[in-house]
Every structure is written in C-alpha cells, then in structure tokens.
Amino acid sequence: METEQTAQSRWQLRADWSQMDWSGELIRNEFLSPADQCAWQAEVLGDLIAFASTHVPWYRTQFHKLGIDSKDIGGVEDLARLPILTREDLQGNSEQLRAEVLPDGHRIDRKVATSGSTGQPVEVWHSEHSNMMVGIMTQRELRWQxxxxxxxxxxxxxxxxxxxxxxxxxxxxxxxxxxxxxxxxxxxxxxxxxxxxxxxxxxxxxxxxxxxxxxxxxxxxxxxxxxxxxxxxxxxxxxxxxxxxxxxxxxxxxxxxxxxxxxxxPVYQSYSLNEVGHVAAQCREGGRFHIHLENCLVEVLNADDKPCEPGEIGRIIVTPLANAAMPLIRYDTGDLAELAVGPCLCGRTLPAFTAIHGRYRRLALQPKDSWAYLIAIQRAFSLRLIAADLLAPIRQYQLHQYRNQSYELRIRASHPLSSAFHRHVRKFWEEATEEPTHPLAIVQMEEIPWGRALKFEYFTSDFVPPPDNDPPTRS
Ligand SMILES: [Zn+2]
The missing domain is CATH 3.40.50 (Rossmann fold)
Incomplete structure (x- = not known):
C-alpha cells in the first residue's frame, strides 16, 4: 500500500479538482479483504437497486412483474434473482432504461452510441459522474503501470x-x-x-x-x-x-x-466498454486484469447462468455502479473470461481475470471451427513458431472468411512471399481442425482495406454482417 501511495504522489490533481482527492480511498480499496469488498459493493448496489426500481421505468415494471421488492436484494449474492440484461434488451429500449430523475448533484453528460459486431445500435446515457470515473480509473491504471x-x-x-x-x-x-x-x-x-x-x-x-x-x-x-x-x-x-x-x-x-x-x-491493455466505462486493468507484476470495484460489479457465469468454478471460462456480466443516468443491472457484455484464483503477485486483493477471451457474440454468428482457423493463423505468426527470416518481410495480415467457408489470408509484406512461408502457413492450417480443412488462399496485397470499420480487424467474416463500428476505446 505504501508503494502505491508513493506512486500516487507523482500525480497532482489540477487546482479545480483538488477537492476531489479520492486516491486514498482507491488505494485502500485495492487491498481490502474480500469480505470488506463485498460489504462495500453491497451498500452501493443496494442504493442502485432502490433507485432503479423507483426511477427507471424498465426496472419498475420488471420488479413489479417478478414480485421483487428492492429491499429483497441485500447483497451481491441476491443479484441472481434478477434477470440478465442482454444487448438485445438494450436495443430499442434505451428510453425505458433511462432514469426519469437523477439523484441530487448528478447531471446528464452525454449519450454514447455503439453499433457493435451485430450492427444493431445500442445507446447508453452517461452521467457526469460516470464520465468522470473514466478519468479517475484511467489514472489508477497508469499508476499501477x-x-x-x-x-x-x-x-x-x-x-x-x-x-x-x-x-x-x-x-x-x-x-x-x-x-x-x-x-x-x-x-x-x-x-x-x-x-x-x-x-x-x-x-x-x-x-x-x-x-x-x-x-x-x-x-x-x-x-x-x-x-x-x-x-x-x-x-x-x-x-x-x-x-x-x-x-x-x-x-x-x-x-x-x-x-x-x-x-x-511492456504493453498494457485495459478492459472497458462504451456501455459501462472501465471494467478492469492489467497489473504489471501478475499480468492479471483487476476489476475496478468502485465502477462495476462483475459476475462470471457459465452456460446455465451459474457462477463459474475456479478455472472455468464464462460470460462476463457487469453491473455498472457509477451511472445513475441509465442503470444497467447484470448486463451481458458478450465477452468471455476466466476468474483468477489465489493471490496475485502484485499483492492487490481486487478480484481479477487471468485473461479476457474473444467476443462470443461474433462467434455465435460464425460456423463451428471458425475460431480454430484464426488460432491456427495466429500460431503460424507466433514468434516462437516461425523462423525470423520468414517473419521479417511481414507488415500486416488479415484472415477473411467467405460465405462458402473458403478463407483468404491477406498479407502486406516488404518483399514477395517465399514458398517456404507458404509451406509454413499451410502446415498450421492443415492442423487447425481434425476434420478436413476448408480451402485457404494466401494473397499478397499492397494495402489491406479497412472496409467501413473504424478499427482494423485481423479476422473478418462474411457471416458477421456489418463491420464492428465501436469507436476505439479512449485511454
Ligand atoms: Zn495483480
């Protein structure tokens, strides 16, 4: 904790924010016992549930239909009584999910729209407070790193x-x-x-x-x-x-x-969503993604919607805690992760993921084995598995899946690709699945098009209709 306080002392709040020095509390929370973390979140969750059931039409209706009183949700363990909010629920219901009034001192900041992998837009209203949390959580991440x-x-x-x-x-x-x-x-x-x-x-x-x-x-x-x-x-x-x-x-x-x-x-990545803000950030020492306890409550659930056992990969369900403008309770992010077990090398006690896996909502649209092919290509380019002279001319690559399930590996390179490179890639391709593999064309291109996407994708597919238009996450 002292090391964190010293690291924090390099950061000076700007004059007009000096009243809002939360750093002491943030650092304390990073080393709380699991029981104290639960108690902390239960209190904030209780306020959120009470607020949503009174001032948010969607939840007012839902609680009434389910016969649940907001007082019945006393802690994190009671959350399972509430249904999961899917992305589909959010689509077209953003007005129903918006709070009719805001708590004292809270104000609307802006609406964030994301079209996502399925192309259906999702709109989320953020309060000034939830917007401010982006800056505060970013600073915490930078301190950790x-x-x-x-x-x-x-x-x-x-x-x-x-x-x-x-x-x-x-x-x-x-x-x-x-x-x-x-x-x-x-x-x-x-x-x-x-x-x-x-x-x-x-x-x-x-x-x-x-x-x-x-x-x-x-x-x-x-x-x-x-x-x-x-x-x-x-x-x-x-x-x-x-x-x-x-x-x-x-x-x-x-x-x-x-x-x-x-x-x-070192390269670091945080895990954030436009709908929620910052969810987790990587520590240097253990490489784990620690959850921002102040910003969201995270569950990792299996296919039966039950909490995952240690080591089991499950869906990330997030309840943001800092956005009264549009409370989302148990929002299914469409991402997969595995909860870390045991203490982290960094000493922080915040719950953590060991890794965040591919977006399963894309996967759901693609034929079985699609991911196996992508993994085969990623392995073919892996530093440990490719000879340096084969890798040297490579500048960029993208795997594309056509409707007939043939694939195209598009490569931008500084020199013509050698036959040894072709053989190398094909070896990994043939091992991708136990079934006979789908055809692969290897094509060298001057420029790999971005299409309509605002971010470059290394795996594109005709089965995923519109490109992912989420603007790059601010960091
Ligand atoms: Zn750690």
Missing part, C-alpha cells in the same frame, strides 16, 4: 477524435495535433503534453511520425501496435519509449509477445 505523468504521450486514433472540425478540414491527414495534457486523465491531473496522429495514416507514416516525435508513451489500437512492431523489424523503435497501451481489439498473447520483444517495453 507506473507511468510518469510528466512524460509525452503519443496517441494514434480516429481522425474524428482529433482537433476541431475546422482544423480537420484545414490540415492534411498527416498533421500532428498537439494538446497541453494527456487525454481524459489530463482533465483532472497535471500531465505532460500529448500529441495525436490519425490512425488512418499509412504505417510507414506512423513510424516516421513516432521516430521524429520520440515520445515516452504510445497508445493505439492493439492491431495497429502489432503492425508497428512488424514495421520496426527493420530499424530500432524510438529509445525514448517506456511503455505502450493497446486499445480497441483484444491483445492476444502472441501479439503481446511480439510487440514487447520488438519494442523492448
């Missing part, structure tokens, strides 16, 4: 998230957008500057930009970070870099290994 707030943060992100409309019209795509502080966390804390660059610039341009800027930290989409790592096989990345943060797509262990070995610095 020992970021130095005086450093320069480079970030590549969607052009629509940079500058003003006027600036975007005035400047070319490869313009650098300068900010006096870091995004989000800089609203509340003194930090060094940040510099933004559109992530739709070519990887070569992003490399040149990073080389010139020589930042301390870089935050970008996980797949772009991997492409940057591929590009830095040619020459050393900026020596100034101290850590990386990956957003948007899931960072697989293979990607993490490749990125860290080429950049020579």
């Amino acid at each position: 020992r970021f130095d707030p005086s450093g320069t943060l480079a970030m590549t992100r969607g052009l629509h998230e940079l500058g003003t409309v006027h600036e975007r019209q005035k400047y070319p795509l490869d313009h650098s957008y300068h900010y006096p502080r870091w995004f989000n966390v800089g609203n509340h804390f003194d930090t060094g500057p940040s510099v933004g660059f559109a992530d739709t610039n070519s990887i070569d341009k992003q490399v040149a930009w990073l080389d010139e800027l020589a930042p301390d930290y870089l935050t970008t989409q996980a797949t772009l970070l991997e492409q940057l790592a591929f590009a830095y096989q040619d020459h050393a990345p900026p020596a100034s870099l101290r850590a990386l943060r990956a957003s948007a797509q899931q960072l697989t262990p293979q990607m993490q290994e490749r990125i860290e070995s080429i950049f020579g610095v």
Whole structure:
C-alpha cells in the first residue's frame, strides 16, 4: 500500500479538482479483504437497486412483474434473482432504461452510441459522474503501470477524435495535433503534453511520425501496435519509449509477445466498454486484469447462468455502479473470461481475470471451427513458431472468411512471399481442425482495406454482417 501511495504522489490533481482527492480511498480499496469488498459493493448496489426500481421505468415494471421488492436484494449474492440484461434488451429500449430523475448533484453528460459486431445500435446515457470515473480509473491504471505523468504521450486514433472540425478540414491527414495534457486523465491531473496522429495514416507514416516525435508513451489500437512492431523489424523503435497501451481489439498473447520483444517495453491493455466505462486493468507484476470495484460489479457465469468454478471460462456480466443516468443491472457484455484464483503477485486483493477471451457474440454468428482457423493463423505468426527470416518481410495480415467457408489470408509484406512461408502457413492450417480443412488462399496485397470499420480487424467474416463500428476505446 505504501508503494502505491508513493506512486500516487507523482500525480497532482489540477487546482479545480483538488477537492476531489479520492486516491486514498482507491488505494485502500485495492487491498481490502474480500469480505470488506463485498460489504462495500453491497451498500452501493443496494442504493442502485432502490433507485432503479423507483426511477427507471424498465426496472419498475420488471420488479413489479417478478414480485421483487428492492429491499429483497441485500447483497451481491441476491443479484441472481434478477434477470440478465442482454444487448438485445438494450436495443430499442434505451428510453425505458433511462432514469426519469437523477439523484441530487448528478447531471446528464452525454449519450454514447455503439453499433457493435451485430450492427444493431445500442445507446447508453452517461452521467457526469460516470464520465468522470473514466478519468479517475484511467489514472489508477497508469499508476499501477507506473507511468510518469510528466512524460509525452503519443496517441494514434480516429481522425474524428482529433482537433476541431475546422482544423480537420484545414490540415492534411498527416498533421500532428498537439494538446497541453494527456487525454481524459489530463482533465483532472497535471500531465505532460500529448500529441495525436490519425490512425488512418499509412504505417510507414506512423513510424516516421513516432521516430521524429520520440515520445515516452504510445497508445493505439492493439492491431495497429502489432503492425508497428512488424514495421520496426527493420530499424530500432524510438529509445525514448517506456511503455505502450493497446486499445480497441483484444491483445492476444502472441501479439503481446511480439510487440514487447520488438519494442523492448511492456504493453498494457485495459478492459472497458462504451456501455459501462472501465471494467478492469492489467497489473504489471501478475499480468492479471483487476476489476475496478468502485465502477462495476462483475459476475462470471457459465452456460446455465451459474457462477463459474475456479478455472472455468464464462460470460462476463457487469453491473455498472457509477451511472445513475441509465442503470444497467447484470448486463451481458458478450465477452468471455476466466476468474483468477489465489493471490496475485502484485499483492492487490481486487478480484481479477487471468485473461479476457474473444467476443462470443461474433462467434455465435460464425460456423463451428471458425475460431480454430484464426488460432491456427495466429500460431503460424507466433514468434516462437516461425523462423525470423520468414517473419521479417511481414507488415500486416488479415484472415477473411467467405460465405462458402473458403478463407483468404491477406498479407502486406516488404518483399514477395517465399514458398517456404507458404509451406509454413499451410502446415498450421492443415492442423487447425481434425476434420478436413476448408480451402485457404494466401494473397499478397499492397494495402489491406479497412472496409467501413473504424478499427482494423485481423479476422473478418462474411457471416458477421456489418463491420464492428465501436469507436476505439479512449485511454
Ligand atoms: Zn495483480
């Protein structure tokens, strides 16, 4: 705890926020006993349930139908009496789920819309308080990962998230957008500057930009970070870099290994959702994803909606605790995880996931074995399993699944692909399943199209109709 307090002392709240120094409480919560954590969350949950059953039409109706009084939900263990809120429930019911009034001192901040993998939009209203939690939880994560707030943060992100409309019209795509502080966390804390660059610039341009800027930290989409790592096989990345943060797509262990070995610095990922805010963040010591107890209550459930046994993979169900504007109780995130067992090397007692697995709502739309093929390709590119000379020319790859279940491996490379590379990939492909495998074409391309998606996907499928339009998570 003392180490955390020392790490926190590097962070100064900005003058207009100095009244809101929560850091002492946050640090205490990180080392609470499980019983005290439960008691803490039960109290907040009780208030949330009482509020939702009175001021939110959706829950008022539902509690009435189920014959449940809000007082019946005394703690986390009673939550199972309430139904799970699916993404489908959220679609088209956002007005029913919105609070008619807000508690004293709470105000509406903004509406966040995400279209998600299934293409059906979901709208969630956030309060100023839930929005503020994004900044506060981000700072906690940066403290855990020992970021130095005086450093320069480079970030590549969607052009629509940079500058003003006027600036975007005035400047070319490869313009650098300068900010006096870091995004989000800089609203509340003194930090060094940040510099933004559109992530739709070519990887070569992003490399040149990073080389010139020589930042301390870089935050970008996980797949772009991997492409940057591929590009830095040619020459050393900026020596100034101290850590990386990956957003948007899931960072697989293979990607993490490749990125860290080429950049020579750690890469971190947090788990957040537009509907909820920050759910969990990775610690340095144990690599686990610890849950932000103040922001959400998390259950991991099996196919029968029962809590998973230790080591069992289940669905992540989240109840956000800090957003009175639109309370979501037991929201099914569509993600899978495995709860960690036993103490973490970092000493924090916050519950944690060992890993967060692929999005099963995509999987549900794809034929059986689709994931096995993707894993085969990821293995084929794994640092431990591919010879350095086969990997050296690779700059980017994407696996595409056609309706007839034939696949195309699209590759951007600095040199023509060798026959040894083709043989290497085919070996992994043939081992993907025990059945005879579906056909694979290996195609070298000048540029792999992003399609309509705002983030690059390394696995695209004609079975998943519209591309995933979630804007990259802010971090
Ligand atoms: Zn830990």
